[in-house]
Amino acid sequence: MIGQAILVLGGLGLGFGILLSFASRKFAVVVDPKEEKILEVLPGSNCGACGFPGCQGLAEALAKGKTEATSCVAGGAEVTKKVAKILGVEIEPKTELVAFVACRAGIKQAKKKFKYRGLNNCQADALLFTGDKSCVYGCLGLGSCAKVCPFDAISITAEGLAVIDPKKCKSCQKCVKACPRNLISMVPRAQEVIIICKNRDRGKKAKEVCSIACIACRICEKACPQQAISIVDNLAVIDYQKCNQCAICVEKCPQKAIGVRS
Amino acid sequence: MISNNMSIFLIFISAMMVNNILLIRFIGLCSFFGVSNRMETSIGMGMAVIFVMVIASIVSWLVYHHILVPFHLEFLRTATFILTIASLVQLEEMVIRKNSPNLYRAMGIYLPLITTNCAILAVAFLNIDYNLSFFKSIIYSLGVSLGYTLAIVMFAGIRERIELSPVPKSFKGYPIAFITASLMSLAFLGFKGLFGL
The missing domain is CATH 3.30.70.20 (Alpha-Beta Plaits)
Structure with a gap:
């Protein structure tokens, strides 16, 4: 009985081991060494601003030459330089953009029409009688943009205004899409x-x-x-x-x- | 109790709704709470569970009935199933990576996670305990995995909504998730007695 048990279990283990080792040979995926190197220099935040599925997707496309070295938006000039070096291509400098919230009217400058106590996001606020802010174009300050920012660049001030730190902003444009008021636009960094x-x-x-x-x-x-x-x-x-x-x-x-x- | 004499439809409904693996049996709860923060991840996990559970129950059924039973080694099934499922997931990962990189990227991290998911092992055992035939065990595992996906996707939807609500500070995060899960479980108890199951 014990002998049989050992034989069967051992045999199964051996069988699976052999099967797996053959499979790893047969189904081996050749990864371009360039792709791995590029993936290392990319920011790795998977923000998707480049239009590829995450940094891995971009690294693959870059290694295959499907896209240009300047594709990484979030990394800026520094990452572009490194990528270009790995790919061995020359690049022209591109104007860098940062997101900017075009509203500085806090509670003192633009009054509240009513006290909003609904869901804690700007979309819901904007739907309720065009929002609680007197100005229908102004920042609602509930932080829908701050929540989507993968780089923690957006903060909400005590006056209820979203402010973007240009040093932390990597221009992935996620906040641009999130703002129900279309207040955030991309402005040249300079x-x-x-x-x-x-x-x-x-x-x-x-x-x-x-x-x-x-x-x-x-x-x-x-x-x-x-x-x-x-x-x-x-x-x-x-x-x-x-x-x-x-x-x-x-x-x-x-x-x-x-x-x-x- | 599920048995082999039941029709395919009854086995499927029983596995998916009446005896929902997460909300009635409370198996596989770690992933139920771990990856249900966002809808996307829970759908990814659900799809991976459907895929792995069906294949794992096919292979474990074959291993049990064609290797363990002839040698009278039924008591070894725990060790054997763990071994089988672990190697199987490895193999699947390799095949998917080679043949369909897009699917690999979508399932990517969930596949290795599932290796140690108790729900997969539980279904392999239950197939044997209920004396299900080969075809019916596939139907059963399909039902269980669809039930898993249904529960985790609904749970993720509720949790996403809770994120936006003013939850008392002491209930933020997992406490409110546990309360939600228990209420969902109560709701699923309502299926008890459906079709006499």
């Missing part, structure tokens, strides 16, 4: 002068809902020596190609709706 408002109401109405809203007074448009600012839909827009960041508009804006990124 750009310091930014319109900090998305209010498209006419002057008087904009002033009623928020004390620092853009009222489309066109002072900045006229003051800009580069003619980089234009008013579109009652809202000032800066053409980043033309802007030389002289910051004259920041001084001239009567509403302080144009600011310098902190």
Whole structure:
């Protein structure tokens, strides 16, 4: 009995062992050494901003030459340089973008219409009577963007405003999609002068809902020596190609709706 | 009790709903709480369990009836099944990795996790205990694994919703998850007596 038991169990173990060792030979997957090296230099946060399924997917595509070395958005110039070195290609520098929340109106500047006590996310708040903020374009401050940020770059201030740390932002654009108000946009990293408002109401109405809203007074448009600012839909827009960041508009804006990124 | 004389439909319903492996039998709870944070991961785990459970019960049934029974070594089944299932999952992983990289990426981390999932071993045992025929044991394991997927996906949905709710601080995280699971289990008790099962 004992002999049989040992034989059967041992035989099974041996059988499976042999089967597995053959299988590992037969089904071996040849991994490109480049792919492993690239995977090491990628950030590894699997944010998906490159459009591939995670860092592993991008590394595979890069190693096979299916995509360009600049594909990793989150890694920025540094990772691109390393990837290009592994692949042995030359790259042209690309303008780096960071996400920016275009609202600085806290409780003092834009009043609350009512006390919101529903689900703790901005989408739900925005659905309830267009949200609790008086300005229907403003930041609701419940942190839906902060929750999706894989790099912990977004924080909510005491005044109920989302603020993105440009040092931590890797421009994966997840927050851009998460914001129900479309307040977050990608701005060149070097750009310091930014319109900090998305209010498209006419002057008087904009002033009623928020004390620092853009009222489309066109002072900045006229003051800009580069003619980089234009008013579109009652809202000032800066053409980043033309802007030389002289910051004259920041001084001239009567509403302080144009600011310098902190 | 399930037996071999029951129709395929009854075995399937009994395995999936009436005797749901997670909510009525309380087997495989570690993964039930571990990977039910997000809907995506729970669906991935559910699919991997369906895949592994069906194949594991096929192989363990064959091993039991064609190797252990002829040698009168039924008492060795625990050790044998663990060995069989562990090697089987290894083999599956290799085959999937070679033949379908996309599926491998989707199941990736769940496959090795399942090797030690008690639900898989439990189904291999139950197939033997209920004296199920080869075909019916496949139906039974399919039912159990679909029941597992159903329960974990529903649980993940509820947990995702709870994340957004103002839960008292002392109940945050696992405590509220345990309460949820017990309420779900109570709800599943309602299936008792369905079709006389």
